[in-house]
Amino acid sequence: MKLAMIGFGQAGGKIVDRFLDYDDRTNSGIVRAAIAVNTAKADLIGLDNIPQENRVLIGQARVKGHGVGADNELGAEVAEEDIDEVQNAIDAIPTHEVDAFLVVAGMGGGSGSGGAPVLAKHLKRIYTIPVYGLGVLPGTDEGGIYTLNAARSFQTFVREVDNLLVFDNDSWRQTGESVEGGYDQINEEIVRRFGVLFGAGEVGDGQEVAESVVDSSEIINTLSGGGVSTVGYASEEVELNTGGGLLSRFTGNADGTDGLDAANTTNRITSLVRKAALGRLTLPCEIDGAERALLVLSGPTEYLNRKGIERGRKWLEEETGSMEVRGGDFPRNEPEVSAAILLSGVTNVPRIKRLQQVAIEAQDNMEDIQAESQDNLETLVEDDEDELEPLF
Ligand code: GDP
CATH class of the missing domain: 3.30.1330.20 (Tubulin/FtsZ, C-terminal domain)
Incomplete structure (x- = not known):
């Protein structure tokens, strides 16, 4: 099956970059085109395999190439504002040779978490081929904001794609190793699994034809009907x-x-x-x-x-x-x-229910802290008897 892969944010870009490497190594021919989109310039520079002209920096007017700092609402806004820049890169790829889009993103951060659902919605409006998502859940040790981002992004992303394939960083963390340090290995596991799956049916030169072939229509039919x-x-x-x-x-x-x-x-x-x-x-x-x-x-x-x-x-x-x-x-x-x-179409997923619970707690805590913060600041800045006068 031939895919146009679009990696949104750092995780998305790195995973698509790794898919290109996998394609090269195994000659599987699944990546017909690869694009990386980000609000952080440094992350785009750090990629190895995605062609320079397919690296799209968005949100320059708002964040000046420095990223959105795990603010996924800002990530979504910037994606919406600059969607034409992403579309320009897509216009340059042969979409008529592509069986589906795959939008890849880490759901816990900002750019990909907010931007990937926006891009999926846009692609579905314009193209008739399926738009799939590959969404990565953060590790449970990454903290409240990442969990909240992921829970909200998950909800939105599922709604906007034809199917959301999910990878959970948490269950792939090696014992004694931080998720950060293990990303290389985790990304390899991701591309191997999805590579074998999407690679089925792509018969390259010199390869034998399967006895009972899986072709792209079977992958598409399995994914059709939506869900997770x-x-x-x-x-x-x-x-x-x-x-x-x-x-x-x-x-x-x-x-x-x-x-x-x-x-x-x-x-x-x-x-x-x-x-x-x-x-x-x-x-x-x-x-x-x-x-x-x-x-x-x-x-x-x-x-x-x-x-x-x-x-x-x-x-x-x-x-x-x-x-x-x-x-x-x-x-x-x-x-x-x-x-x-x-x-x-899996529906019995306790991990998602736990993620949502923790996200709601994090959201409540953040609201409490915000509500108290003005009072707390005033208590700090004002003297008790109101004897001091500000300068102006
Ligand atoms: P963004 O650039 O703002 O979209 O955010 P990132 O992609 O840097 O991070 C979002 C989330 O993705 C993090 O919370 C991690 O859970 C995860 N993540 C970051 N980098 C990688 C990576 O290389 N591989 C995997 N599997 N997950 C990653």
């Missing part, structure tokens, strides 16, 4: 077939049904599907109740079979209770077999 999505992923190292008769060991019978090795292949696939769905999701949630799902099995062709995918799909149907579970394979010449599962 999460992705599960699991992989296992395997030996690459380097020729010399190894292949037959793994393919089993020609019809891919019986035979010990075919059974091994099938079992490996079903076990990977379970691990992917029950392990760490990009947004932790209950998978029971997910409205739609898509299973993508990737790896060397000799390790993929239709039976494994069918079993995996069946199991997913039982676990989610969904009648819309799609699946297919994505042959790749890499020494691993992986299962990526997109669960779309």
Whole structure:
């Protein structure tokens, strides 16, 4: 599937930058165009792969290239005021070759948190292709303002996109490591998961065509209907077939049904599907109740079979209770077999409910502090008996 990716804010820009690197490394061809938008000049300069002409600095009149300082209302205002500048950059990309937009942003900050929903709304008004969001939740240790920003951005972003794919920084923090220090690793996990998913169906030169292909329409159908999505992923190292008769060991019978090795292949696939769905999701949630799902099995062709995918799909149907579970394979010449599962339309997400609770507490506290601040300042500045006179 070919995407036009727009990274909004620092996190958004860095993640899209990393997607370009992933595309380059794996030759997956998912990033048809990449744009970074920010109110902070330094963040745009810090990117490695996004072409200079696709780095758009907005809000110069208001914030002079210094960013919006985690004020997402200002982020949204500036995005609205300067949307034409973003549109100019989009005009220069071949949107007719693109299957969908992906707007990427950290929801806890200012520029991306406020700007990404504004951009999504704008894109939906202008284009007929789907507009997806990839929103990153802040770590719980980032504090009240980030949580409040994220809760408000989440609410708005979901409403403005065709589907919001969510990644939760909190559940990906390594023990003993700050989220900050671990962003490189976290971003790699993000691009791998979404890369495999969106890469399915993009057959590059010299790549084998899948037995049961996942094409972009299946990804689009899984995401259609809106709401919130999460992705599960699991992989296992395997030996690459380097020729010399190894292949037959793994393919089993020609019809891919019986035979010990075919059974091994099938079992490996079903076990990977379970691990992917029950392990760490990009947004932790209950998978029971997910409205739609898509299973993508990737790896060397000799390790993929239709039976494994069918079993995996069946199991997913039982676990989610969904009648819309799609699946297919994505042959790749890499020494691993992986299962990526997109669960779309998830609604049982305790993490979001907790985020909203903490956000409301933070909002109440901030209002209290603001209400008292004028009184407190007066008490400090005025002398008790009112004996001093200001100069003028
Ligand atoms: P903005 O530039 O004002 O949009 O704000 P940032 O993107 O710097 O930060 C917003 C939030 O994104 C932070 O609170 C973090 O939770 C998260 N974040 C920042 N940088 C990264 C990154 O490189 N990767 C990931 N996964 N999250 C990030």
